[in-house]
Amino acid sequence: MITSFRAAARNGETDAHVAKWARDLLGTTRLLEASPAAADPVMKRLLDDLELVIVQIVQYTTRGTNDPEELDLIEQSIKKRGVITKLRGTLPGQSNLPGIRG
Amino acid sequence: MNRTLQIACALMVASATARAQAASKATQDRADSLYRVGRTAIDNRDYRRAETVLKQVVDRYPLADRAAESLYWRSWALYQLGTTTSNRGDLDDALAVIERYNTNYGKNAKMASDATDLYGRIRTAQAQLGDARAAGEVVQRADAVRQPRACTGSAADEEMRTAALDGLLSMNSADAVPILKDVLKQRDACRTELRKHAVFLISQKRSADVVSTLLDVARNDPSSDVRGDAIFWLSQTRSEQAIPAIDSVLFSSGDLEIRKRAVFALSQYRDVRARQALQRAAEDEKLPEDVRGDAIFWLGQGRSLDLEYFKGLFRKTKNEDMRNRILTSVGQSSAPEASTWLVEIARDKSFDTETRKQAIFWAGQKRAFDLEQLSTIYDQSRGDTEFQNHLLFIYSQRRESAAVDKLMAIAKSDPNLELRKQALFWLGQKNDPRVRQFIRDLINK
Numbered sequence: 001m002i003t004s005f006r007a008a009a010r011n012g013e014t015d016a017h018v019a020k021w022a023r024d025l026l027g028t029t030r031l032l033e034a035s036p037a038a039a040d041p042v043m044k045r046l047l048d049d050l051e052l053v054i055v056q057i058v059q060y061t062t063r064g065t066n067d068p069e070e071l072d073l074i075e076q077s078i079k080k081r082g083v084i085t086k087l088r089g090t091l092p093g094q095s096n097l098p099g100i101r102g
Numbered sequence: 103m104n105r106t107l108q109i110a111c112a113l114m115v116a117s118a119t120a121r122a123q124a125a126s127k128a129t130q131d132r133a134d135s136l137y138r139v140g141r142t143a144i145d146n147r148d149y150r151r152a153e154t155v156l157k158q159v160v161d162r163y164p165l166a167d168r169a170a171e172s173l174y175w176r177s178w179a180l181y182q183l184g185t186t187t188s189n190r191g192d193l194d195d196a197l198a199v200i201e202r203y204n205t206n207y208g209k210n211a212k213m214a215s216d217a218t219d220l221y222g223r224i225r226t227a228q229a230q231l232g233d234a235r236a237a238g239e240v241v242q243r244a245d246a247v248r249q250p251r252a253c254t255g256s257a258a259d260e261e262m263r264t265a266a267l268d269g270l271l272s273m274n275s276a277d278a279v280p281i282l283k284d285v286l287k288q289r290d291a292c293r294t295e296l297r298k299h300a301v302f303l304i305s306q307k308r309s310a311d312v313v314s315t316l317l318d319v320a321r322n323d324p325s326s327d328v329r330g331d332a333i334f335w336l337s338q339t340r341s342e343q344a345i346p347a348i349d350s351v352l353f354s355s356g357d358l359e360i361r362k363r364a365v366f367a368l369s370q371y372r373d374v375r376a377r378q379a380l381q382r383a384a385e386d387e388k389l390p391e392d393v394r395g396d397a398i399f400w401l402g403q404g405r406s407l408d409l410e411y412f413k414g415l416f417r418k419t420k421n422e423d424m425r426n427r428i429l430t431s432v433g434q435s436s437a438p439e440a441s442t443w444l445v446e447i448a449r450d451k452s453f454d455t456e457t458r459k460q461a462i463f464w465a466g467q468k469r470a471f472d473l474e475q476l477s478t479i480y481d482q483s484r485g486d487t488e489f490q491n492h493l494l495f496i497y498s499q500r501r502e503s504a505a506v507d508k509l510m511a512i513a514k515s516d517p518n519l520e521l522r523k524q525a526l527f528w529l530g531q532k533n534d535p536r537v538r539q540f541i542r543d544l545i546n547k
Binding site: 059076 | 134138141142144145146178215216223261264268271295298299302306338
């Protein structure tokens with residue numbers, strides 16, 4: 001989802017499919033944050049990072065306007081929180097957690 | 103004279119407008135850069151600094167474009183501080199800030215649902231820390247969701263209902279479970295997300311009817327997604343009754359995905375009943391191959407490999423795909439006896455070539471695999487070019503220099519021209535100075 005968002009946003013597009021996807025993923029992330037899965041500190045950290053990034057993506061896609069500065073801030077969060085690397089390192093190729101699929 | 107005065111006045115007005123615009127632009131720029139500092143502090147997890155800086159944006163530049171967003175993110179940062187350190191003061195501040203946002207900017211519908219969502223989360227966190235008023239509000243909001251209402255078609259409405267439901271996390275089981283059961287009865291398509299949340303929430307509660315409710319959802323909910331979640335969270339309840347419940351779904355559901363979820367859920371238990379259910383699934387030829395394959399995969403993921411079980415299953419099954427799944431599962435094990443058995447299968451010419459190829463592939467993946475053995479198998483397989491060809495591939499995967507030696511020997515003098523050419527191909531993939539010299543010698547021969 002993050003990769004799709006970045007690709008579309010770079011071209012000045014906001015895809016309705018990505019917007020829906022982001023909202024669903026935000027819901028799942030928050031549920032997992034409240035679940036026993038978050039007792040694992042590594043998972044908790046990943047979920048915190050994910051939530052921050054997805055909240056911004058949800059807000060950006062909801063606005064539906066092209067805002068390079070906001071986009072830059074989202075990109076900064078993705079990089080500073082190392083979300084992509086952590087996702088690749090933490091989750092197996094095909095996760096069975098509901099809502100998270102490889 | 104009048105004309106000159108008019109021009110002078112016009113110039114003064116234009117100049118004042120330009121100065122005001124420049125000042126406004128400068129104000130926006132200062133607000134923007136302060137906002138950026140605040141957001142960067144959030145990225146750095148420095149939430150205290152973030153909330154302090156974002157407060158300055160709102161206090162100094164209340165009319166700036168970023169003032170509303172600063173309020174939202176300040177509340178967000180305070181919420182993070184409040185929840186990570188269980189600090190009620192920070193949560194109270196977070197609430198005050200988001201209420202200010204709602205009062206001043208609530209009509210900004212584009213961020214309104216996020217703000218309402220954050221408001222609900224703050225109230226839930228406050229309730230979890232013993233704030234009775236917050237707890238009362240959470241109950242009221244969740245109770246409203248319990249009442250079945252027709253779908254309005256508004257995504258925002260459904261999100262609000264879901265946010266209200268999430269507040270039930272902090273409520274005791276006796277109060278929360280009846281509400282959640284009512285929500286799970288609302289089986290309209292527009293309530294799918296709501297039911298997914300309810301499934302999770304009910305799985306977190308301790309109540310006698312949690313397992314039976316989840317089982318009912320797993321069997322009867324119209325959404326495959328919700329049914330799948332019900333199976334997953336059913337396994338996370340760790341209830342004694344959950345294993346037979348998941349077992350029954352595995353063998354009676356007509357939904358392939360649900361059956362696969364059930365297999366995964368059972369694999370999460372270290373319980374003999376769960377293991378036996380997986381073994382029955384692996385052996386049941388009436389089950390879809392995908393389900394049986396998953397069962398075999400998960401049976402092979404345990405800490406200690408039950409090789410005798412896999413050997414028995416391998417003998418019994420005539421299905422080539424299932425046999426390959428068994429070999430793959432055994433191939434994951436680092437136990438020496440697993441490797442020995444794989445080599446036995448590879449050598450046994452009563453098995454078809456594909457099965458033998460698969461067996462030697464997995465044996466060849468193990469670091470401790472003996473190249474001498476591979477050489478013996480190669481020599482014993484004369485006449486079976488397809489299998490020998492596959493063995494060349496196994497050689498090419500090995501890092502030992504002896505593997506290169508063997509490939510060079512085959513490329514040089516194997517009686518089968520096709521195998522000589524194939525060995526040369528694999529040698530060409532190696533970055534080894536001996537290979538370069540070998541190829542030069544061959545060319546100049």
